Amino acid sequence: MTTLVGQVFGSLPASVRRLVPVELQADLRDRYGQWEPGDIGFEPDAPTAARGERTGPPDFIVLGPAECGARWWMSLIADHPGVAPTHSVDGAAHVFDRYCTEGFGDGEIARFHAFFPRRPGRIVGHWSADGLSYPWIAPLLARAAPGAKIIVLVRDPVAVVMDRLAATAGTRRPSGGADLADAVDRGFFGAQLERLHDLFPAALVQVLQYEQCVSDAPGALARTYEFLGLGGSDRPVLPHPIGHVSGNPGDRLSAATRSRLQALYADDVARLTQLTADVDLARWPNFVPEH
């Protein structure tokens, strides 16, 4: 729920809101209910199903942060004529965040399903930005949408860390180590995929490598369409919007720092390549195996 004061504050131009120190913005959001996606109080309203539409669990779920291109991929899938318009790209992307400390039962599952109206013959999907890295979310997805097909986007972990830090800089009160740890944790894809395989059969999980998607978006998208049982589409495939850091974000690091991050992720990357054949390490120069 958003109060009137919160609505007024939220309606101010971003340039005016930026005059308020980020530390105070957090207080104001808490106090006046001006929550944003990712805030625990944020409660998006489910859409009203139109006549002829039915609601239910999503048919597919895209897992991964925007830094891995997951938001972009979700929007490309949603552009297919066989896919119902998604209400999940922004608001509902964080719908599970609150349930780390709150109970999750039949009522919450029904509320989640309400976000997915679709007409007969169309499928619909959900994007969960934090569903890979925050450990309480995937088990809830497995309860709320046990038959859903899962699309996971992974990216060179060193680039993920740098892009994430660039994306969050200045948007919140810096919390020092917590922000860094959050960015670092997002890159442990091997452990995350392993956890996912405990919840969803491997046949229901498609792993996509961000770098391959960028390099050959139509080809990768065709594989996703096939995985989802969709035919081809003649809609144009929009390229990935420029990220927060142009080029390879990992290039900003000194050789020694990059080497430390490579060492940090080396075992996990090896684990990831054992779990899936869909990651081509030649596209992750930080982790190309030595011959």
Place this chain on the structure above:
Amino acid sequence: MRPPQFVSQAFRGLPPNARTVLLHARGRYAPWEAGFDFTPPAAGPDEIVAPPDFVGVGVQKAGTSWWYELISEHPDVFDRADIHKERHFFTRFCVEQFGPVDVHHYHQWFPRRPGTITGEWTPDYFAHPWVAPLLAEAAPEAKILVLVRDPIDRFRSGLTFRRKMGAPNTSATVADAVRQGFYARWLRRLYEFYPPGQVLVQQYEQCRSDPQQQLDVTYDFLGLDVFRPPDVRREVNVSGGEKIDLEPEAEARLIETYHDDVVDLAGLVPSLDLSLWPRFAHEGSRP
């Protein structure tokens, strides 16, 4: 010059984030805040500097301030009142260059009188996986201390504390509180850089139940003689007030989330008494 009392009272009545804004405007930052000046303090005339003899690395809200205070009371331990127990020195180096100059600066943070030992306790180090190799580079001989606590109790206490300190009410704050409770994961990371014999893991609940006996273990590990500080049961840095709500169904899921890690920890730390963590008392026998 100290401000008038009414100013201090008014300041304390402000929300945490407003207090922070005012402190930052006056250039005052805590070691865990971006903006803190890491210029090392000057050593006193009778002090020498060297790498720390011990470093506590974890975990937040498991009695680390209390335990550090008890260690510091030992007559052979040196602790300067003007230097915070938590140096937070390594956090910023996650994606920044770290080299010999930084190692030298780190050592400067540990003045002590000859014949005494000294150290620090930064609870965040444990769950920051980039810290262990840097710490091992800067203080390879340091003895490492870890206090662990029932991960669910730690989660509630840690999240309550973070919120009280003004952390935003976001999923990232919650995720950070969850992350810190994977003790076995972080201990395994530590063991990549320090042999287990150089690391002492103690259980907060055992310390609470028999503090002097557990303190004897800590002193012995640090090479200190037996000492009996007064009032070992004192309470330090306790989070007062109500803790955040954790609904029973959510708690059950969190227990499941930590299950494998607690089982792993019990294997890594034979002295861990799972009967003191009733939520996990039977975890060792579960498949």
